Amino acid sequence: MPSSAADPIYDDVRAQILSGAIKPGSPLRQDEIAKRFGVSKIPVREALRRLEVENLVTFERNKGATVRQHSEKEILQLLDIRVALECRALELAIPSMITSDFRDMRQLLADYAQRTEVAQWSAMNARFHHMLYEPCGNTLLLAMIDDLQERLGQYLRLLVSTASGLERPMREHDKILEACEKQDVEGAVGMLRQHIEATQKEVAAFLRRGI
Template sequence: MSGIINDNHTKSSAGDPIYAGLKSDILSGRLKSGLPLRQDDIARDHGVSKIPVREALRRLEVEGLVVFEKNKGARVRHFSEVEILQLIDIRLALECRALELAVDNMIASDLCAMRTLLDEYARTTDITRSSAINAQFHNMLYEPCDNPQLLGLIDDLQQKLGQHLRLLVTEASRLERTMHEHNEILSACEAGDAAAAVLHLRHHIETTKKEVAAFMRRGK
């Protein structure tokens, strides 16, 4: 025998599909921030007891998507304006480092795919599609960094922001400005200039943060 098989990670529970469904609904924005999550209702909808529902909600609490309030139960996590801006600051640090590592590993097909994506971005008028393309472009920038743990942290942060917050960022940012800065970042990558690419990315995210802050102050 070469070792003992540990199957803890392969076991499933009755809470798994509940967890997956709630998580998908939260990240997509179908369950709005601050919405109460009533265990009795969820259990009835899934035909289970409250035990797997509670298990699913606790897992989502660990991931920062759900909060439990005393005498009120669980609700979808609401991020304050300050917390949103703090998450963008964390995004700045993680993504700049990922891009710094990624540039030297980029190959022609990576650069071509990103250029094609930006061409589509320029033609898109739907805000939901623009948001999705924006997220895809940034993910393609960082993927060659060859650091799965760093990419995992970036993905976790994107999940915390959620689809509704990503749409807020897209709505708050001016399309012309975003297109120009994306092109600056990609041009630096095409030139193999990691320092310039990171400089452009830092400016891009910092400007986005300012626009989001102004957007929220106006209450739009």
């Protein structure tokens, strides 16, 4: 498909939304974006409409475009989908795990335990989960998991990490990895399910407090 003047605008705004650089609820002023890119409002509007289709931007009458805010219900539903996708990926991955996989995951968890910043926990948590599922060999399933993480975006991933803290996830990561090393597929998948569901409950409580 040929590129258009909207493409770089779409790429830039999308990346900023997903990274959390532009927060949920923030206005996206078309005149300012057009000036920054040196274009008319037409490609800006096209880019924002494409982002609207992806549920990243909303248009409101007399207000214009804003970064979409996920409701509590939507966030918890995304975590529900995590349970289904990631448990299946782990189930497929365990039989294919090799010694170097366990060594690398152990090293990551050791580094993880030394981190103090929420952003670092969030990034290393995502990396650990990716390493758990990578041996599954199902590229479509892995792409769906990555897409879900992208839909959550950095802002929501940080919210999840803040709600969960460090101690409980770290303890559960260790137990899941131990079960994987023992080739205990049922035990590891069961613990992963509980792990994500515990996160879901913590996030729900966190959101109810109005944070």
